[in-house]
Amino acid sequence: MDFQRTLLIGGLAIVGYLMILQWDKDYNQVPTTTQQQEQHQTVPSTEDAPQLTQAKQGASDDVPMLDSVADAPTDDTAADKQVVTVTTDTFAVEIDTKGGNIVKASLLKYPVKLPDDNEPNPAPFTLLERSSARTFIAQSGLIGPDGTDSKGKATYQAAQTNYQLNGGETLNVDLSLVDKKGVKVIKRYTFTKGSYEVKVSYVVDNTSSTTWQANLYAQLKRDNTQDPSNSSSSMGMSTYLGAAVRGKEERYVKLPFDEFEEEKFNADVTGGYAAVLQHYFVSAWIPNQEQLNNFYTRKAGSNNIVGFKNQNNPLKLAAGEKGEISATLYLGPKDQKRLAELADGLELTIDYGVLWFVAQPLFWLLTFIHSLIPNWGWSIILLTVMVKAAFYPLSAASYRSMANMRRLSPKLQEMRERYGDDRQKMSQAMMEMYKKEKINPLGGCLPILVQMPVFIALYWVLLESVELRQAPWLGWITDLSVKDPYFILPLIMGASMFVQQLLNPTPPDPMQAKVMKLMPIIFTVFFLFFPAGLVLYWVVNNLLSIAQQWMITRQIEGQAAAKSTK
Structure with a gap:
């Protein structure tokens, strides 16, 4: 039964993907130059x-x-x-x-x-x-x-x-x-x-x-x-x-x-x-x-x-x-x-909007990288790696907090079952546990919020830079300024978001947990028609985050296992 369900879901996913490709081909095309010229020539100008x-x-x-x-x-x-x-x-x-x-x-x-x-x-x-x-x-x-x-x-x-x-x-x-x-x-x-x-x-x-x-x-x-x-x-x-x-x-x-x-x-x-x-x-x-x-x-x-x-x-x-x-x-x-x-x-x-003072140095760094590596796709990847490395201490602190929260998930589930709908007692018990375990429940959010202005500024740098217009990367990506013609990068981005969720602690609120499960699908749909250069940036950032978070989670869970055996 599970095999049949998996097969059905896989078939629906393939059919849906092919339908998106066909819809894009039929309805999302820019008029050809010839059509534009004919339209311009057949109607006399009235500007004067x-x-x-x-x-x-x-x-x-x-x-x-x-x-x-x-x-x-x-x-x-x-x-x-x-x-x-x-x-x-x-x-x-x-x-x-x-x-x-x-x-x-x-x-x-x-x-x-x-x-x-x-x-x-x-x-x-x-x-x-x-x-x-x-x-x-x-x-x-x-x-x-x-x-x-x-x-x-x-x-x-x-x-x-x-x-x-x-x-x-x-x-x-x-x-x-x-x-x-x-x-x-x-x-x-x-x-x-x-x-x-x-x-x-x-x-x-x-x-x-x-x-x-x-x-x-x-x-x-x-x-x-x-x-x-x-x-x-x-x-x-x-x-x-x-x-x-x-x-x-x-x-x-x-x-x-x-x-x-x-x-x-x-x-x-x-x-x-x-x-x-x-x-x-x-x-x-x-x-x-x-x-x-x-x-x-x-x-x-x-x-x-x-x-x-x-x-x-x-x-x-x-x-x-x-x-x-x-x-x-x-x-x-x-x-x-x-x-x-x-x-x-x-x-x-x-x-670059209100974050121009952050975006301007990022643009300078991107152009400098491109002067060494004359490919805008690889330049975007290297820039994302450098930005990620610069924020490594903040990211590490965030992922440690998430890993500790994930370690405590079984205890949180026990509290929910014990206190039921008594939210006040539930909150008090959670606070006591956080204090005992020396965990800040907001520790996973604050470092990420600090990084957000940089990533938003980088988004606008990639969006506004004429240098990326019709710039190829590799293989099927011949123009970083337009959408991925086969939607491969958006699908990879959605998959990476799903993997990230597996590494994160499950939200205590069941409704919030359901919404979080839908986020990879929602973001994938949004990113289908984003310029490939922007999606490439998000994919690389997600993959680096997964690697960093996996290492830290494994380390903390290993330490917790070692303590429990003593």
Whole structure:
């Protein structure tokens, strides 16, 4: 009978496992790049078309004014728009000559997925795009007395529609116009080889007979669609999707999109940055770090806007004078070192949460290990071993307490039978026994609680690190940033939790004991869709804990047996 029951349970487990694999194949797939491209191409973009009420009022949902973030008049329905494409070793960019804004930016070194037989050359990850699926663009312009965008988005001319960085270190893409005064304005995008920074400059030649003056603004405009770079960890803890700026006092201020309408941000900050964060990547405008800039957020229809204006530092040119004003646009991975060099606090967009002061040293240690062992999977394992070793004294104290509690389990069972429902006498007897045996019943919990902040911080380090994106470990784990395709690591993790429970003392409360037995199953289900790198960390930590706990339990039980024979 026991054999039949075991066989039935084993069969159900296999069938359940195969059903999970098939469900994941059928219902948990990210749309293919081809499908996304077709969807984007079949529906015309409406980002530039004004709403009916705006058209009647002549108001823009984009361009800020100097004294506030109110709308400015514009005619945004021009039909003479032209798209300029730019290709470098890091970018594939599209620039709309209506406004001269970047309406698409793909990161060539970051493919959407790893190559396979069906798609040997997967498309690059698209960070910015203006399509039916998503609106996320980088805008900039000149506002103020003579600003080219003060009365509507400027329409530029380009010498060619396609630019490529071939061999050189930099590539300038010039968009030009002549305003009503006859002033020549060039909006210049400067791309650099191997860099994710784009310098956006306005080169102005005041050929008029009067003084010319304008202010620079730059902003990121994004709708509320989900983070496309976070789709691989759908059942894990989601990373932050929203805006961030440098505040007057704080180096990093998070500005969730759902608060834009009710709580507008508006502050003058020296230097600073205006960024939109998502999993692994950040888009940020970085103005002149020596000047005072006005940073703001607001809603524009269904879109969220975060940006800056150099309100107090206009470009002012006398008749016949030439001048330039510029800002830097970063579009790329969350590279801590480079972001820290661009603006104070920008590196904090790699958001480790409230435990950042613990996570930062862990990230440094992980990258150091990787410099010696160029495999992120083995680096995670070695880091987990080192953290476990650092906490060995605390863990040992915890496991000793658990082993002693486990040794006393038969006596506790006798007390339950003796006192029945008399909880007061039961508690008194337990306290006397703990005192006699010199055991602290909380001794097994407190050391673990002390370690929890470190393990939570390490969790966020593994979750936030772009270095782990599409990083292989071994065998079937070809990408540590997505779930285990065969759920092997989560199953091992669940099994390790079950073994740990066998080594722990049985909870005195029967209901609590039943709940604890279910914990391995519950955690296994949660971890099925966690990124493999995170599950690997938990598996290694559990296995090390089992080995340490088994050794200590065996030692204490051996000592107790030796005493009883005397």
